[in-house]
Amino acid sequence: MIKASQFIRDFFRQESVAGLILMMTALLAILISNSPLRPIYELLLNTPVAVQIGALEIAKPLLLWVNDGLMAVFFFLVGLELKREFLTGELSSPEKIILPAVGAVGGMFFPALIYLFFNQNDATALKGWAIPAATDIAFVLGILALLGSRVPIGLKIFLTSLAIFDDIGAIIIIAIFYTSKISLTALLIATCSIVILALMNRQGVVSKSIYIIVGIVMWVALLKSGVHATLAGVVLAFFIPMKDKSNPRQSPLLELEHDLHGAVAYIILPVFAFCNAGIYFGDITMQDMVHPITLGIASGLFIGKQIGVFGLCFVAIKLGLCRLPDNMGWLQLYGASILCGVGFTMSLFIGSLAFEETGVNLLFDERIGILIGSILSGVFGYFLLKRSL
Numbered sequence: 001m002i003k004a005s006q007f008i009r010d011f012f013r014q015e016s017v018a019g020l021i022l023m024m025t026a027l028l029a030i031l032i033s034n035s036p037l038r039p040i041y042e043l044l045l046n047t048p049v050a051v052q053i054g055a056l057e058i059a060k061p062l063l064l065w066v067n068d069g070l071m072a073v074f075f076f077l078v079g080l081e082l083k084r085e086f087l088t089g090e091l092s093s094p095e096k097i098i099l100p101a102v103g104a105v106g107g108m109f110f111p112a113l114i115y116l117f118f119n120q121n122d123a124t125a126l127k128g129w130a131i132p133a134a135t136d137i138a139f140v141l142g143i144l145a146l147l148g149s150r151v152p153i154g155l156k157i158f159l160t161s162l163a164i165f166d167d168i169g170a171i172i173i174i175a176i177f178y179t180s181k182i183s184l185t186a187l188l189i190a191t192c193s194i195v196i197l198a199l200m201n202r203q204g205v206v207s208k209s210i211y212i213i214v215g216i217v218m219w220v221a222l223l224k225s226g227v228h229a230t231l232a233g234v235v236l237a238f239f240i241p242m243k244d245k246s247n248p249r250q251s252p253l254l255e256l257e258h259d260l261h262g263a264v265a266y267i268i269l270p271v272f273a274f275c276n277a278g279i280y281f282g283d284i285t286m287q288d289m290v291h292p293i294t295l296g297i298a299s300g301l302f303i304g305k306q307i308g309v310f311g312l313c314f315v316a317i318k319l320g321l322c323r324l325p326d327n328m329g330w331l332q333l334y335g336a337s338i339l340c341g342v343g344f345t346m347s348l349f350i351g352s353l354a355f356e357e358t359g360v361n362l363l364f365d366e367r368i369g370i371l372i373g374s375i376l377s378g379v380f381g382y383f384l385l386k387r388s389l
Helices: 004-033 039-043 062-087 093-118 135-143 153-177 185-201 210-226 231-239 252-276 292-318 330-339 345-357 364-388
Strands: 048-053 056-061
Touching: 004 039, 004 062, 004 093, 004 135, 004 252, 004 345, 048 062, 048 185, 048 252, 056 062, 056 210, 062 210, 062 231, 062 252, 062 345, 093 135, 093 153, 135 153, 135 364, 153 231, 153 330, 153 345, 185 210, 185 231, 210 231, 210 252, 210 292, 252 345, 292 345, 292 364, 330 364, 345 364
Parallel strands: none
Antiparallel strands: 048 056
16 A cells, blocks of 8 residues: 555655646647647647447547546546545645635635626626636646755645645536536436446445446546536546455555556646647737736736735634644745646636637637736746745
């Protein structure tokens, strides 16, 4: 059985490196999109890919296979991490969860509020209200890695715990607000899959392959149901047993998390970033830069995040509900709050859900706002923490 302390070390090491790889793949996508290779890049993303078994057919362009398929694996890993943290990790005791939970709430509410302020008169643009509410923990830890060993472990744990609550909020938002027309038949199949998973967990089934097979059926059903298919990954993770009752030294959940972490950190997220970050700047105008969607997202990430995270944490600490983490001062908390405005991966993902079915081409505005807000947050947060540390 893999020890939890080893998981923490592996997590920070892999997430930091993954953040740096994400930066490089996003930059590569932007460079290709603004080079003579742009037609090949767009052709690759729009390549039709179909899988058919009898009357069941799944036909999507390659981009949506990445966003709906590979990201389901990412959300599966997120679900495994959530379950572990609540059972045995940093979030297993109430006194440890108040500060990051409060910060996450503020870090989702205020960015969304700022976005709504800029886009209150545009019903289509309002669909993107949740885009600046997300934090990309891989990018954030990648930036922290540039600061070296000076970063206290308490700061890393605070940011990681906050990102976990942020992920919970994103999952709830996707489930409630970003669903299309519901197919009751497909939803019934997905519900039956969940019942089977619950029975397997209750009966002590520990075979990971059986859980994954049922999870694939549930993913296909959710894909056809109108509920976003990536939620299948989270639901499946909650039913993976933490311990093998017949062999307490074995943990199917920890083993799966350990096996998936490298693939998600070094392959799935970089592929997602490469496929979604390719912005073409050839036609950019000042009107694009001051578009309400661009301003709402950029301001939400850079201004809303730091106000929400630091403001609510400050209030909670002053009210005596929690305290600052060890070896962490107010300036470090503020720097960490600014870094929370780096919302790259999850913001891109929510943006694709918000606008992919509106029939209005808002993708450029969405991505340029994410890029501006994330860069500003990353640069200002890095230099403030460098100075304070």
